[in-house]
Amino acid sequence: xxxxxxxxxxxxxxxxxxxxxxxxxxxxxxxxxxxxxxxxxxxxxxxxxxxxxxxxxxxxxxxxxxxxxxxxxxxxxxxxxxxxxxxxxxxxxxxxxxxxxxxxxxxxxxxxxxxxxxxxxxxxxxxxxxxxxxxxxxxxxxxxxxxxxxxxxxxxxxxxxxxxxxxxxxxxxxxxxxxxxxxxxxxxxxxxxxxxxxxxxxxxxxxxxxxxxxxxxxxxxxxxxxxxxxxxxxxxxxxxxxxxxxxxxxxxxxxxxxxxxxxxxxxxxxxxxxxxxxxxx
Numbered sequence: 001x002x003x004x005x006x007x008x009x010x011x012x013x014x015x016x017x018x019x020x021x022x023x024x025x026x027x028x029x030x031x032x033x034x035x036x037x038x039x040x041x042x043x044x045x046x047x048x049x050x051x052x053x054x055x056x057x058x059x060x061x062x063x064x065x066x067x068x069x070x071x072x073x074x075x076x077x078x079x080x081x082x083x084x085x086x087x088x089x090x091x092x093x094x095x096x097x098x099x100x101x102x103x104x105x106x107x108x109x110x111x112x113x114x115x116x117x118x119x120x121x122x123x124x125x126x127x128x129x130x131x132x133x134x135x136x137x138x139x140x141x142x143x144x145x146x147x148x149x150x151x152x153x154x155x156x157x158x159x160x161x162x163x164x165x166x167x168x169x170x171x172x173x174x175x176x177x178x179x180x181x182x183x184x185x186x187x188x189x190x191x192x193x194x195x196x197x198x199x200x201x202x203x204x205x206x207x208x209x210x211x212x213x214x215x216x217x218x219x220x221x222x223x224x225x226x227x228x229x230x231x232x233x234x235x236x237x238x239x240x241x242x243x244x245x246x247x248x249x250x251x252x253x254x255x256x257x258x259x260x261x262x263x264x265x266x267x268x269x270x271x272x273x274x275x276x277x278x279x280x281x
Contacts, residue, residue: 004048005048005049006046006047007043007047008028008040008043008044008045008046008053009024009025009043010024010234011047011049012027012028013234014234015092015093015117016064016065016066017053017064017065017093019065024043025043028040028042028043029041033054034054034056040053049114050114052116052117053093054119062095062099063119064092064093064098065231066093066095066096066099067099068095068230068231069095069096069181069231069241070099070100070179073243074099076241077224077225079151079179081100081104081105083106084106084150084151085108085148085150086105086107086151086152087108087109087144087149087151087152087171088100088111088153088155089111089152089153089154090112090155090156090157091108091111091155092112092117092155093118093119094110094118094121094122094128096155096179097110097128098119098122100151101122105127105151107146107147108122109149110128110130110131111136112132112134113135113136114132114133115132115133116132118130118132129146136164136167137164139167139171140170141170148171148172148173149172149173149176150172150173152168152178152179152180153178153179153180153181154168154178154179154180156183157183157186160186161187161212161215166219169220169221169246172246174246175245175247176245176246177244178244179242179244181229181239181241182240182242183233183237184199184208184240185199185233187208187211187212188204188207192204196235197235197237198236198237199237202265205240205268205269206262209242209261210258213226213242214255216255217253217255218253219253220249220252222244222246222247222254223243223244223256224244224245225242225243226241226242226243226256226261227240227241227243227264228241228265228267238268238272
């Protein structure tokens with residue numbers, strides 16, 4: 001069965017290798033976009049979704065923009081990845097893993113349902129356990145042969161965190177932390193998602209966060225902090241960073257106040273309203 005195809009410029013944005021489609025097109029036309037050793041020179045070319053992509057001379061400090069999301073979380077929340085085993089759920093190109101390793105993480109399980117997306121730099125790093133073609137929903141402790149994770153990041157698309165968090169708590173050691181990216185476009189009802197999959201209404205954002213935080217607490221997680229991603233998603237959506245603490249089985253979860261949620265949503269809209277990524281056609 002052939003892999004589903006997508007435009008090259010769209011894939012560059014989705015993988016966090018370009019901020020907008022316009023910048024992706026410029027990178028392609030500049031001749032700096034490669035798949036292995038093959039230069040790709042047509043922004044609109046339809047290519048396999050699993051094709052490895054790199055941008056030569058990429059000025060980012062991480063292999064993708066995803067690293068900027070975790071970087072902000074590590075600065076804003078009282079949590080450290082130093083000397084910890086992490087699990088990167090929805091690793092894609094590996095921005096979260098790269099950021100964690102640069103901040104002292106001991107090891108990363110890079111888990112993704114896709115194939116061949118992880119940057120070569122990380123693929124050959126002995127601290128990275130590549131778990132491609134892996135549906136995390138069916139993961140078990142037996143899959144993690146080099147120690148159980150003490151820190152988790154979640155950046156998944158087309159699936160709700162409600163299907164991820166119950167599985168994650170069966171794998172984390174007690175007193176672990178998780179940075180979950182809440183994507184309203186995949187959590188809100190269809191009636192709340194606008195054209196081209198974009199959620200613009202702050203009320204919908206707040207409602208999604210309240211429900212997700214309540215769900216997390218009901219699962220036994222302690223919700224310790226909330227912020228917003230410093231960059232919008234490839235489609236222009238505002239995304240939120242949720243800091244969860246897993247105290248261990250049998251402990252009581254804890255929510256964040258409605259006032260705190262509303263404050264973060266308001267701040268996100270105010271800060272990011274000027275940052276609008278190009279919307280894929």
